[in-house]
Amino acid sequence: MDVDATATDVSMEAPQAELLLPWVEKYRPASLDQLVAHEDIIRMIERMMAKKTLPHMLLHGPPGTGKTSTIMALAKTMYKERYKSMTLEMNASDARGIDVVREQIKTFVSVKQLFGSVDGQPKLVILDEADNMTSTAQFALRRMIEQYASNCRFILICNYSSKIIPALQSRCTKLRFAPLSQEQILGRLEYVAKCEKIQLTNEGAKAIVQVAGGDMRKVLNVFQTTSMGHAGRVDAGAVYTSTGVPAPEEIDHFLKTLLNGSVSFAASLTSLKGLLSAKGYALDDFLLLMHKQIIALDLPVRQRLQLTVALADIDWRLKQGCSDSIQLGAIVGIFHEARALGGA
Structure with a gap:
């Protein structure tokens, strides 16, 4: 057996693994001071952690705003090398039924650590996407929160707090994570x-x-x-x-074409079809960016209102599975109506 060769292979695995690691994980904050936003929330959590008065928490807000990263950083700061043994991380969208609450969570919170707690801090149960849990599972979780409050804290993470039952909300400190600034x-x-x-x-x-x-x-x-x-x-x-997202310049050029009174319906429709076909753009992406550009355009209020409502209707029909070709014609049609409304 070539020991030197084996050692070399092992030493090369770490850099290779780091190279292949998704940047979302590679650059996830490892401590609370590495977080780039939500300073008020972080300071409050740090004070509660220092006083050992950490409550059950419900973190809610849009995706990608740092909810999970904040709690992971909190756990690593509290437990350090014993992080994995003191936390239970679960994605509730994968395991959303009552059996998970009764078996996995109950087993974790009821078993005492072999070497005791870490500096008097409780265990953490982190439930990501908790708004996907069934109501039955949420009610079972409520009873467990009450039963094991002395040695465990539950952290619920979700996008929509309205999908969490009131009984759970009332037992948690609610923290809203706003979108990050540019x-x-x-x-x-x-x-x-x-x-x-x-x-x-x-x-x-x-x-x-x-x-x-x-x-x-x-x-x-x-x-x-x-x-x-x-x-x-x-x-x-x-x-x-x-x-595969249209550039703002392309959207702007096409909007000017649609709002140009000298361009016919057929020519506008052909131009839009050609752009989507040549670039392979998805119509719903195109529609979303078009809406953003319309809001920024200097148009009469009635025109902007009519276009916004009509685009919302077209977007709804696309979500219901209606034909893209028909909705393309509808997009061109609403701009021709708006031109008439504006006296174009």
Whole structure:
């Protein structure tokens, strides 16, 4: 057996594994002071942790706003090397029934640690996407929260707090995580680009923010995907090409065509079909960006209102599975109606 060769192979595995690690995990904050947003919430959690008065918590807000990262950082700060033995992490969307509450969670919270607690801190049960749990499972969880409050804290993470039963909400401290600001996201992008030695242009960074819609998880995924296809340099064109999302310039050009009174219905429809076909854009992506551009356009209030309501109707029909071709015609039609309304 070649011991030296084996040792060399093992030593090469760590860098290779880190290279293949998704950036969402690679750059997940390891401590509370590494978080880039929600300073008020972080300070409050730090005070409760220092006083050992950590309550059950319900963290809610849009995806990618740092809910899970905050709790992971809290657990690692509290437990350090015993992090894995003192926490139970579960995704409630995968295991949402009452059996999970009765078996896995109950087993974890009822078993005492062999070496006792860590500095008097309780265990943590982290339930991600808790709004996907059934009502029956939530009621069972309520009883368990009461029974094991002396040695365990439950952290519920969800997008919509309205889907959590009132009995659970009343037993938790509710913390809302607002979307990250553009400045906070751009700062994190700059840090990742520096660590990965990638040239990220200002336009490229803004394009990533626009495509991700304030979701930090999506920001990092888009950045990683784009950088893999455009090694060394990421600009706005690379971002839109990699994600298959229309560039704002394309949307703006097409809106001007639709609002131009000299362009016929047939010509407008042919132009839109050609753009979607040539670039392979999804109509619902195109529709969403079109709505954002309309809000920013200098249009009469009645025109903007009519277009916004009509686009919402078209979006609903697309979600119901209606024909894309028919809805393309509807898009062109509503702009021709709006032109008539505005006296174009």
